[in-house]
Amino acid sequence: xxxxxxxxxxxxxxxxxxxxxxxxxxxxxxxxxxxxxxxxxxxxxxxxxxxxxxxxxxxxxxxxxxxxxxxxxxxxxxxxxxxxxxxxxxxxxxxxxxxxxxxxxxxxxxxxxxxxxxxxxxxxxxxxxxxxxxxxxxxxxxxxxxxxxxxxxxxxxxxxxxxxxxxxxxxxxxxxxxxxxxxxxxxxxxxxxxxxxxxxxxxxxxxxxxxxxxxxxxxxxxxxxxxxxxxxxxxxxxxxxxxxxxxxxxxxxxxxxxxxxxxxxxxxxxxxxxxxxxxxxxxxxxxxxxxxxxxxxxxxxxxxxxxxxxxxxxxxxxxxxxxxxxxxxxxxxxxxxxxxxxxxxxxx
Amino acid sequence: xxxxxxxxxxxxxxxxxxxxxxxxxxxxxxxxxxxxxxxxxxxxxxxxxxxxxxxxxxxxxxxxxxxxxxxxxxxxxxxxxxxxxxxxxxxxxxxxxxxxxxxxxxxxxxxxxxxxxxxxxxxxxxxxxxxxxxxxxxxxxxxxxxxxxxxxxxxxxxxxxxxxxxxxxxxxxxxxxxxxxxxxxxxxxxxxxxxxxxxxxxxxxxxxxxxxxxxxxxxxxxxxxxxxxxxxxxxxxxxxxxxxxxxxxxxxxxxxxxxxxxxxxxxxxxxxxxxxxxxxxxxxxxxxxxxxxxxxxxxxxxxxxxxxxxxxxxxxxxxxxxxxxxxxxxxxxxxxxxxxxxxxxxxx
Numbered sequence: 083x084x085x086x087x088x089x090x091x092x093x094x095x096x097x098x099x100x101x102x103x104x105x106x107x108x109x110x111x112x113x114x115x116x117x118x119x120x121x122x123x124x125x126x127x128x129x130x131x132x133x134x135x136x137x138x139x140x141x142x143x144x145x146x147x148x149x150x151x152x153x154x155x156x157x158x159x160x161x162x163x164x165x166x167x168x169x170x171x172x173x174x175x176x177x178x179x180x181x182x183x184x185x186x187x188x189x190x191x192x193x194x195x196x197x198x199x200x201x202x203x204x205x206x207x208x209x210x211x212x213x214x215x216x217x218x219x220x221x222x223x224x225x226x227x228x229x230x231x232x233x234x235x236x237x238x239x240x241x242x243x244x245x246x247x248x249x250x251x252x253x254x255x256x257x258x259x260x261x262x263x264x265x266x267x268x269x270x271x272x273x274x275x276x277x278x279x280x281x282x283x284x285x286x287x288x289x290x291x292x293x294x295x296x297x298x299x300x301x302x303x304x305x306x307x308x309x310x311x312x313x314x315x316x317x318x319x320x321x322x323x324x325x326x327x328x329x330x331x332x333x334x335x336x337x338x339x340x341x342x343x344x345x346x347x348x349x350x351x352x353x354x355x356x357x358x359x360x361x362x363x364x365x366x367x368x369x370x371x372x373x374x375x376x377x378x379x380x381x382x383x384x385x386x387x388x389x390x391x392x393x394x395x396x397x398x399x400x401x402x403x404x405x406x407x408x409x410x411x412x413x414x415x416x417x418x419x420x421x422x423x424x425x426x427x428x429x430x
Numbered sequence: 431x432x433x434x435x436x437x438x439x440x441x442x443x444x445x446x447x448x449x450x451x452x453x454x455x456x457x458x459x460x461x462x463x464x465x466x467x468x469x470x471x472x473x474x475x476x477x478x479x480x481x482x483x484x485x486x487x488x489x490x491x492x493x494x495x496x497x498x499x500x501x502x503x504x505x506x507x508x509x510x511x512x513x514x515x516x517x518x519x520x521x522x523x524x525x526x527x528x529x530x531x532x533x534x535x536x537x538x539x540x541x542x543x544x545x546x547x548x549x550x551x552x553x554x555x556x557x558x559x560x561x562x563x564x565x566x567x568x569x570x571x572x573x574x575x576x577x578x579x580x581x582x583x584x585x586x587x588x589x590x591x592x593x594x595x596x597x598x599x600x601x602x603x604x605x606x607x608x609x610x611x612x613x614x615x616x617x618x619x620x621x622x623x624x625x626x627x628x629x630x631x632x633x634x635x636x637x638x639x640x641x642x643x644x645x646x647x648x649x650x651x652x653x654x655x656x657x658x659x660x661x662x663x664x665x666x667x668x669x670x671x672x673x674x675x676x677x678x679x680x681x682x683x684x685x686x687x688x689x690x691x692x693x694x695x696x697x698x699x700x701x702x703x704x705x706x707x708x709x710x711x712x713x714x715x716x717x718x719x720x721x722x723x724x725x726x727x728x729x730x731x732x733x734x735x736x737x738x739x740x741x742x743x744x745x746x747x748x749x750x751x752x753x754x755x756x757x758x759x760x761x762x763x764x765x766x767x768x769x770x771x772x773x774x775x776x777x778x
Contacts, residue, residue, distance in 0.1 A: 136494075139492045139591070146483050186495070188587075235579075239587035420460070
């Protein structure tokens with residue numbers, strides 16, 4: 083890049099707002115990219131101002147994943163849409179057993195959105211990307227008229243690489259496999275919903291947003307034969323288990339007593355009428371692995387800060403109905419169905 | 431995939447509408463993905479219902495690019511947001527001299543959006559992807575409340591591969607290089623704007639949306655030393671030339687008489703007060719190449735249906751001010767500056 087354009091005053095990040103001109107592909111767009119996005123993400127790919135970025139393909143297979151983030155509110159205890167957009171896509175790569183390498187980021191901005199908020203979001207993305215060891219190498223920015231979006235929507239797409247031998251897949255759960263959960267359920271969902279409803283609890287509930295690829299690497303080091311792996315985001319643990327049951331043609335049973343839930347999250351769920359099995363998490367994972375390696379996997383997870391509360395929560399069963407059931411704390415059983423009609427929108 | 435879920439009636443694509451539940455990660459989300467997206471894009475990656483897709487890395491470097499599409503109206507003469515979202519990303523890959531391989535697609539849907547419109551958009555994407563020889567291998571769907579988006583926004587991200595020797599870059603324009611344009615300017619921008627303003631002209635103005643990777647391959651076959659290549663979408667030809675002038679530290683001169691513009695587009699521009707140099711195109715490219723290969727490149731382009739009107743429109747010059755100038759049809763000169771404050775939003 084050849085020094086800044088001299089005809090425009092610098093962006094007023096303190097008091098400025100997104101205007102339609104920032105999306106028209108002219109000088110204002112270039113200025114926004116240069117002073118806000120390139121400055122934060124800071125790499126030669128972005129400084130090259132091409133419409134794409136190129137890199138050497140690493141050995142092994144490649145993994146591609148994408149996610150749009152539309153969370154409301156944009157800022158919540160423990161995170162914001164920016165760190166979610168990076169960690170969410172890093173985690174979707176990690177759930178294939180892959181190492182996250184590169185991200186793209188595309189922004190849909192609403193006219194009038196404060197540049198200060200955008201700056202805060204972009205800084206949060208930059209910090210999260212550095213922490214996860216990924217580079218944001220290409221992007222796009224569009225602006226829509228006031229009232230045609232909700233502040234900012236972010237779509238991140240990630241590329242990672244995975245050894246040829248790793249074959250984690252939703253269809254690989256087998257009867258007698260163990261179901262492992264990495265930690266407490268519901269922290270993110272409750273943090274977002276309580277902020278949205280403006281509820282205050284004695285203890286602040288914080289999102290668990292975090293990158294999980296190192297935890298996954300630790301698991302694969304002791305159990306290269308992991309069968310299934312997923313982060314229970316939107317739809318929660320219930321959606322993940324039902325999806326796997328369906329794709330693998332098996333049933334599942336989980337044990338309520340084994341599922342770690344923070345007391346304050348349990349209390350908030352009771353107050354809000356929510357079931358933690360359906361709440362989004364942004365720094366947790368569920369795994370299915372053969373019974374003989376389950377204990378080793380849990381031990382390896384507990385040595386990692388993001389897996390301290392890891393535990394076996396259930397088993398895979400042969401079941402033509404592909405039912406997911408929970409043995410309740412009182413010894414009964416209940417069906418853990420998909421979330422059907424009751425929506426929990428804009429949680430990630 | 432194991433046969434369809436039997437507890438839900440099939441989607442009512444004729445009369446149904448997007449509901450918040452379609453974005454909650456539960457059964458309605460799975461049904462939308464299965465019956466609408468997977469059915470149209472039709473490949474084993476999507477049927478696997480994982481949160482990511484994996485593939486063997488081809489030899490050479492990889493290219494990554496992303497774009498969000500927010501065009502209004504969604505349907506216009508010659509195309510719609512669906513074919514734009516595929517061709518736009520295919521073209522951004524092609525502009526690195528790369529072969530497009532895989533796409534991801536992420537949808538932000540507004541509550542109440544008709545399923546019939548979504549189906550039409552998704553079918554258009556499927557047709558465009560097949561025509562361009564790319565597979566849509568992973569995706570995401572989010573739903574926001576009514577009034578928080580504008581029907582549908584689509585973000586596509588593409589991966590392609592490029593031979594190690596190809597080094598097309600915005601910084602490689604050199605004095606005396608020739609500037610080549612593949613065809614008429616302004617068709618897409620005028621088609622969208624006239625539909626938006628509900629204007630009717632004697633001849634229907636149609637978008638030029640098309641995938642350009644084969645045209646690029648034909649160019650590289652005769653001139654592997656192409657210096658710069660870009661599709662003049664948002665911001666138009668003016669933005670591309672100014673970006674290159676700046677990144678390459680050169681000036682440019684183009685000749686108005688040499689620039690092909692359809693008479694009906696010229697008339698519409700005059701009527702609407704628009705300058706075709708700033709209008710978006712979705713099936714055109716601009717190239718900068720060394721003078722000795724320019725004629726060969728133009729000849730090769732003219733043999734391809736998308737390059738029939740290809741022509742040399744100007745030259746690169748040494749210029750410390752990095753000015754882009756146009757020699758007008760009347761022999762004068764004018765500065766072709768970036769589009770500055772006058773926005774043409776939602777055109778792609």
